[in-house]
Amino acid sequence: MELYNSEEEQVEAIKEWLRKYGKLLIVVAVVVIAGFTGWHFYQKSDNASKENASVGYTTAIKALETQGVKAESSVQSFIDANKSSEYSVLAALQLAKVQAEAGNLDEALAQLEWAKGDTKDEALKAIASYRLARIQEEQGHYESALTELASIKSTAWTGRVSELKGDIAMRQGKPDDAYKAYVEAQQAGDTSQALKMKLDDLAKQGH
Template identity: 55%
Template sequence: MEAYETEEQQVEAIKSWWKENGKAVVIGGVVGIGAILGWKYYQSSQITAKETASAAYERALTALQASGADAVESTQAFIDANKSSEYASLAALQLAKVQVEAGQLENALEQLNWVASNSKDESLTAMAQVRSARIQAEQGNFDAALATLANVKPASWAARVAELKGDIALRQGDIATARSSYTEALQAGMNQAVQMKLDDLAE
């Protein structure tokens, strides 16, 4: 910093600096304050939107639990209105469950395929894919079911995928593949139920 001989020189230097830079300082301050206020508003609006979606999801879920397949329209309306939210994926999964229980397998598949294509949550995507594969296997579309399972990525779902592959192989009469898949499922951490399936296939 330069040394000034008198206080007057220092004051004049400050005035000169302010004259040259004051406008930029003011603009910078206004922009900075605006950015902070804008960010706070954005955060607040995001919280409000999430709370609103959460409350709407609870209402949709309550309607599904109370009315089952009769609540399809209201649940679908919620999904359509909240497509960018994971609440829509959760609602679609619940709707698919209700539709399976009502024997509406094709409608359930549509919901599950939508979740698999639109959810940003890897676990929800995997859940939708595994459930889709179960429905496809139930319909006898074994090749389609296996193709769906091939798209399941999270390692945490490896055991469920292997078990379902074993179930499909067993229904196709391929005992060797079923045995291999059940063994894989056990190694990946599946429970006693899989061990019982494997025991039933003991040579």
């Protein structure tokens, strides 16, 4: 048995359905169209924002390369204006490097602490932690440096972390611990000439 027995009944059924649900259909259509339009606008806006951040980052890095620490103010302005983007973290890492090279260690530490806390990228966190540890070692804050190094879990960093642990041990007057750390760095694939010289020097001292 057919649901509708005649063409007239089908037409009347459609009319009745439209009377009941026509307004709802219009509302749904409007919502769907608005949603699609809004998403499309968001995508365009998001892409434009990323492009602007990329351009701004390039400008900031060029300023650091040409002006050094004198570009600190303009680079900081870029960081403050783009805190929702990883470009701000990258800029902070670069600014901290320039600040450290200029001897402004406290300022560099502040940048690195912010970068580490703001990024969700584990690779960038590791970079920030390693650089923090290097500065803390330079300042004589050895325990803080070792704690920072312990937070780096990626095996890709094993060699560099072990070598820095060795450097810290040397500064603490612990040559045996230093030798052990340097050997670990070498076993992890660190084959730098600097590491080889450190091991050779300790070997000559009977370690």
